[in-house]
Each structure stands twice: as structure tokens, then as C-alpha cells.
Amino acid sequence: MKTLAAYNIKGGVGKTSAAVNLAYLAARDGWRTLLWDLDPQAAATYLFRIRPRVKGGGKALVRGRRSVDDAIKATDFAGLDLLPADFSYRHMDLLLDDTKRPTRQLRALLKPVSGEYDLVVLDCPPSISLVSENVFQAADLLLVPLIPTTLSLRTFDQLAAFVADLDGGRPDLRAFFSMVDGRKRLHAELMRALPRGRSDILTAFVPSATDVERMGLTRKPVAVSKPRGRAAQAYGDLWDEVREVLS
Amino acid sequence: MPTPKEFTLAGPQHAVTLAESTSHLHGVLGLHHDASHDASHDASHDAGHGDAIAFLDTFDWRVHSAGFVLARLGDALELSDRETGALLIRATATGRVEFDEDLPAVLRDRLDGALGVRALRPVAAVTSVVAVLTEHNEDAKTVARLVVSDGQVDTARGPVPLTRRVAVVPLRGYDRFAAALAARVGDLPGVEPAGSTVFAEAVAVTGRRPGDYSSKMALTLRRETSTYDAARLVYRTLLASLQANESGTMAGVDTEFLHDFRVAVRRTRSALKELPGALPPDVEQHFRDEFRWLGQTTTPTRDLDVYLLDFPSFTAAVGSAAADLRPLHRFLRAEQRREHVALRRALGSARYRRLRDEWSLAVDADAPTAAPGPAGLAPIGRSADIRIRKVAQRLLRDGHRITADSPAGALHDLRKRAKELRYLLEFFGSLYDRKPHSAAVSELKGLQDNLGSYQDAQVQRHEVEGFAERLLSAGETSAATLLAAGRLVATFDDRQRQARAEFAERFASFAGPRNRRRLAELTGGDW
Ligand SMILES: Nc1ncnc2c1ncn2[C@@H]1O[C@H](COP(=O)(O)OP(=O)(O)O)[C@@H](O)[C@H]1O
Ligand SMILES: [Mg+2]
Numbered sequence: 001m002k003t004l005a006a007y008n009i010k011g012g013v014g015k016t017s018a019a020v021n022l023a024y025l026a027a028r029d030g031w032r033t034l035l036w037d038l039d040p041q042a043a044a045t046y047l048f049r050i051r052p053r054v055k056g057g058g059k060a061l062v063r064g065r066r067s068v069d070d071a072i073k074a075t076d077f078a079g080l081d082l083l084p085a086d087f088s089y090r091h092m093d094l095l096l097d098d099t100k101r102p103t104r105q106l107r108a109l110l111k112p113v114s115g116e117y118d119l120v121v122l123d124c125p126p127s128i129s130l131v132s133e134n135v136f137q138a139a140d141l142l143l144v145p146l147i148p149t150t151l152s153l154r155t156f157d158q159l160a161a162f163v164a165d166l167d168g169g170r171p172d173l174r175a176f177f178s179m180v181d182g183r184k185r186l187h188a189e190l191m192r193a194l195p196r197g198r199s200d201i202l203t204a205f206v207p208s209a210t211d212v213e214r215m216g217l218t219r220k221p222v223a224v225s226k227p228r229g230r231a232a233q234a235y236g237d238l239w240d241e242v243r244e245v246l247s
Numbered sequence: 248m249p250t251p252k253e254f255t256l257a258g259p260q261h262a263v264t265l266a267e268s269t270s271h272l273h274g275v276l277g278l279h280h281d282a283s284h285d286a287s288h289d290a291s292h293d294a295g296h297g298d299a300i301a302f303l304d305t306f307d308w309r310v311h312s313a314g315f316v317l318a319r320l321g322d323a324l325e326l327s328d329r330e331t332g333a334l335l336i337r338a339t340a341t342g343r344v345e346f347d348e349d350l351p352a353v354l355r356d357r358l359d360g361a362l363g364v365r366a367l368r369p370v371a372a373v374t375s376v377v378a379v380l381t382e383h384n385e386d387a388k389t390v391a392r393l394v395v396s397d398g399q400v401d402t403a404r405g406p407v408p409l410t411r412r413v414a415v416v417p418l419r420g421y422d423r424f425a426a427a428l429a430a431r432v433g434d435l436p437g438v439e440p441a442g443s444t445v446f447a448e449a450v451a452v453t454g455r456r457p458g459d460y461s462s463k464m465a466l467t468l469r470r471e472t473s474t475y476d477a478a479r480l481v482y483r484t485l486l487a488s489l490q491a492n493e494s495g496t497m498a499g500v501d502t503e504f505l506h507d508f509r510v511a512v513r514r515t516r517s518a519l520k521e522l523p524g525a526l527p528p529d530v531e532q533h534f535r536d537e538f539r540w541l542g543q544t545t546t547p548t549r550d551l552d553v554y555l556l557d558f559p560s561f562t563a564a565v566g567s568a569a570a571d572l573r574p575l576h577r578f579l580r581a582e583q584r585r586e587h588v589a590l591r592r593a594l595g596s597a598r599y600r601r602l603r604d605e606w607s608l609a610v611d612a613d614a615p616t617a618a619p620g621p622a623g624l625a626p627i628g629r630s631a632d633i634r635i636r637k638v639a640q641r642l643l644r645d646g647h648r649i650t651a652d653s654p655a656g657a658l659h660d661l662r663k664r665a666k667e668l669r670y671l672l673e674f675f676g677s678l679y680d681r682k683p684h685s686a687a688v689s690e691l692k693g694l695q696d697n698l699g700s701y702q703d704a705q706v707q708r709h710e711v712e713g714f715a716e717r718l719l720s721a722g723e724t725s726a727a728t729l730l731a732a733g734r735l736v737a738t739f740d741d742r743q744r745q746a747r748a749e750f751a752e753r754f755a756s757f758a759g760p761r762n763r764r765r766l767a768e769l770t771g772g773d774w
Contacts, residue, residue: 073419076389
């Protein structure tokens, strides 16, 4: 089982959109996939039309009183399940801090279902916290959406330095450009100016597209609502690259 | 994983179309039509019909006996519980899946060696056209699915339709919706809970039945039946087994076909020898000769099969020199292929066909061409007692004569005796009390295993020497290969010595008072 985390310290950069679309594409590709919505805002849960509720809340889950297995819901798509968000996840830090191995608890919680899934996708809340430390320990690949600005690149480099300092099995780290606006000079320039040798930034990028924006209305992955659209194409290319890194 | 609840719809498939059935269910149950599913099926329409499933099992139903159903759907292999139909494991397998080692690790673990050396073959192939209806909650989230399907089985006579099925498929975390929907479906007129699985229905259509083949003899005889009738039943049963294995042997599907084919030949020869006079002596003599020929014709291929099956243990035995044995393996493979061609020719020959067809007529149930022989009218109960006693006592006598200095040939003869006794006990098991009979068989089996490993080691040793010489004369070998062969010979020597050392103990147990009392109890007479 591989674990992929959509992570960025900032909100509104396209983490959830990437997590949802990549999880769908992985499942369509035959990977038995579980998407865990770790964000109490429950955007991913909402997009799959599932109630943002885990019986007993995050507490029962994190303390191991309720198995992850019991909380999993099937999405409408074959091979793709969801572990829903719950409002109580906003106290996840405190709950994790209360366990024996506070930074490895998430990893431990996924262990019992590791035989059932080929891929777990973590949709992370925007923060740097005990939750994100758990994500770093659990993930094989941290996938970071970047809106093309100089600042976001610098933040990404800081994250890379941080991850390099982690002890234990460090995750791979890749960024991709998100919400790229072709009409913005800055976006185009920044992407062109990128040193060729930067292997930690993927070639595929996701353009700013109505199809993605409209996911809140369609409540479907773009590959389902608009299979031939630009956005669907972009997530398809992104999945191809991500799959390559994971394999 | 959740288990679908299955129903069947009354009436033949063609009376009402799938679309009509679906739209009816759609209406009465208030469900939604899942067009996305239709689309994916339309896409595959030109390739035939919707989903194609091949159910896989070995010729002797080892998957089924282990309690499972194995199905291939494109690149997916699904293992389900035979009774409940619950899906246990789904795994991806892109290539050919024939033998245990071709299986994905999760499946291999679960089947736990059940396949042995046997090959998986499709036992039934079903293609289906399906329509999917879904139940939604107020968020338009799917909470249960209804799959209506028309399956058909590919058979030699052409496609045969199965009963139209309706399956209520639960979604993880939403089971209660499926349960409620299943209850509503079950209440509809013309809908019945499915009495059998698709697997069972499809296999039945092919004319086979799980468990319909086993190499074990299971005859039901009565003591007062005439030896003539009893012998013919034995012969017919063996002939059926021989014929069942014919095409698999010809095609070389797996090594067990030839193995079982030869067992049938050997048992037939043994019965011809041990039940003399059941048929006219000239008939018996003729078929003894013909079956001897058939046995001999199949021997070289079987010997090479055994060799190749044992090869992994050879390489393990020589450790670091394993790579040096590779030329030997290649050589054996080539020889096996050559011998198999010859075997196929023999089984395609007029002589074989004549043997098979004439024998079939001779021992026919209703109009046998062979009349009762001089001993044919004696009741089989008495005949069996006498034969078993005689062969067992001969085995005891010869076994007692074996000493540490006896030549290997003496042990080989003893092994033949043991085999004859084993066959008699198997043919006539139904005439005796189960408990002492099976105890006697397992005692005998212990002895046979010992004699078998002794002889196998001897034969293999002899053959490695022979092969090494042939490799040498063909100029195809290196010193390293010869050295490895030498080490192999040494391990065979070891095995043989070990079997020899254990012989006395095994035989003493067989010949002990307990087992003799048992044999006396079974067959009477003086022990
Ligand atoms: N490529 C895109 N084009 C247009 N809108 C996007 C794109 N990616 C995300 N959005 C929109 O931006 C908002 C934030 O995206 P989201 O994926 O939820 O980010 P995050 O999870 O990082 O907070 C959402 O309203 C989403 O619809
Ligand atoms: Mg989000």
C-alpha cells in the first residue's frame, strides 16, 4: 500500500481538488484506493456526497477505540472508498498528542486496512502541526500544489529542508503548479524561468479552470463531469506522473 | 467485503427483454438508472457482450474442494466463498494464470497449496449484459445498487442462456439500505431468491459437476454380486478414468493427467492379474498384453515429468552448485518434449483406439462381448477375501525375508506386492467394515511410502548417471555440471540409505499383531 498526501501549509491552493481527482483516477486505473479527508472543513467528503461524520468522532478513531475499517464509506465510484472528515478533527492535534507515539499514530491507524488498499490519499488541512508531522511519517509521497509565485516557491524550498531533516523514513516530495492562469504574465514567466534540473517540480500542471471550480456544484471528479475538458486532461497527466513516482 | 443478495426473475430471458425488466424494476422500486455503467458496457459491445467471466478450477476441482470459487474478469482475479458467494480477495493478474506460481501472492497464500501441481482451466465461461439501477439518498449519493444481468455460457453447442438475475449490491458503510432494498425486491411478484450461484448454474450447463472427477476409486459392491459383474464394474470405472484423462494427457495440460491415466492402466492390469477367470482367459490374456503395452508406452514421459517436478529439490540439494545443473534441466525438458510427442502419437494410434473401444465393449454393463470366465460366477465377497488374503500373506512372507543384505531388487518386488494389495483393498473397500479397512490401508500406505522413496532415489540416481553420460557424449556439458550431477548422486544415495534404514520399522508395524488381527477380521482365514 502506498500513501499519497496532498499537502500545503496554505489553504485554497488546490489540495482537495487534487486529492479528489487523483484518488478517482487511481481507482479507475485499478488501484484500490482510500481517500482520507483529514480536514475538519470536510470539502472532499462533501464532494463525494458523504456525510461528514465518524461515529465516536476523531477521538474514538485516534485512540483506536473504533477501527478505521468501521468508518469507511464507499463512494459512488468503483474501487474508491472514503474515510470521512468529522468536525471533531479540529482537535486532532490534541488527540494525537495524547497517544503513545504522537507522530506515528496516523500511520498505525492505517495499518489494519493496508491489505485492502493499494493507495491511500490523504487530504490534509492547511497547517503545520502534529497532524502534518503525522502525515509526513505516514506518506510515501507529499504532493504540494503551488500557485506560481516566487513566495510559494520559497515556502516549498523551506518545506523541502524541513522534510530532509525528519528522522525515520522520509517521504518523497513533489510540487506541481496549481490554478495556473495563462493570462497572468507572472505565472507564465515564473514557470518558464524554472531551472530545468528541478526534478522536484512535476511537468504536469493544473490550469485555472471552471470545471474545477464547478466541482462544488457537480460534486463529481472532473473526469466524470467533463471527461474531455482541459482540467480532466491536466489531472490525467498529473496522475501519470504521480503514479510513476509511486511505483 | 459486502456480499450481494441475489434473486432470479421468473420466465425465460427472451420472453421479456433485459431493458423491459430493468425499466419495470426501475418503476416499481423508484430507483435511478446508472447511465455511466451503461456507457462503459456500450463501449465493449462490439467485442461481444458486456462482462466476461471465466470460472477457473483444476480438472479435479481443487479450488471448489477447498471451499472457494475462483473467477477471472479481464485483469482481475476474484476469489469468493463457495457457499455464501462473498468476495474474499480481488487481485490483479495480467498474464497467464495457470499454475500455483502464476497466482498473485495474496491468492497463493489463501489457496495455501490447494492446487498442487495441477493447472487451472476455465470450467465455465459466462458473458453477461447488465443494467444497473441505483438507490440515492437525499444528497443524490448512491447507497445501494441493483444489477440486472443476462448471462450466457459458452459451450461446444453454442451459447446457453442463464436465468435472468437481479443482485442487490451493498455499498460499504451503507449496508442497511441494501438490506431494505433486498427486502423490497424479494417481495415483488416473479422474483425468487436465487437458488444457486452463477458459478453453479454455469457449470451445470457445461454438463460437468463440481467433484465429478477424482482419481480415488469409490465403488459400491455387494458381497453376493458375481465376480464377473464386479470385475466389469471395476474395469468400466477404470476405463472411464482413463478416458477422462486422455485429452489432458495429449495436450500436456498438467502432469496429473498422465499420472492418473497411468494409475488407471496400472489398476486395470492389476485387476486383470488378481481377478483371473472373471472373464474368459484368452480375453484376459489379450488385454493384459495390450495394457502392458499402454503402460510401457507412457512410462518415459512420466519418468521425465517426475524428474522435472523434483528438480527444485535437486537444486536445493546441491546448494551453491545449483546453476551448474541448468544444462541438465534443459536436457530433461527437451527429452520430455520429445517423449511427449511420441506418447501423443501412441494415443492417436489405431492400436490404442482398438484397445480402448474393444475393451469398452468387452466389459459393457448391458451387452458385454466378453462372457463370464471360469471364476466369473463366484460371489465377489469370497473372491475378494481370498485374493486379498493371498496377496497380503505373500507380502508378509517376502517382507520377512528382507535383510540388510538383500539386493535392491528384492525391495522393488516387495513394492509391487504392496501396490497390488493396495489396489485390491481399494477396489473392494465397499465390501468391508470402514474402520478396520481404512486402518489397514493407512498401515499399508506407510510401508508403501517407505518403499517408494527408496525406489525413487534409486531410479533417480541411476538416471542422473545415465543423463550425465548422455550429456557427456553429446559434448554438451562442462566439468561443473558433471560435478553437480555427482553431488546429486550422493544426495540420492543418502535418501536411499535413509529409506532403507527406516524399512525395518515400517515393515514391523505392518506385519505386527495388530495389523494382522485387522486383516484377519477383514478377510477371515489363518494369520
Ligand atoms: N485549477 C483550479 N481552477 C479553478 N478553481 C480551482 C482550481 N483548483 C481549485 N480551485 C478552487 O479553489 C478553491 C480551493 O481549492 P481546494 O482544492 O479546496 O484547495 P485547498 O484544499 O488547498 O484548500 C475551491 O473553490 C476550488 O474549486
Ligand atoms: Mg482542502
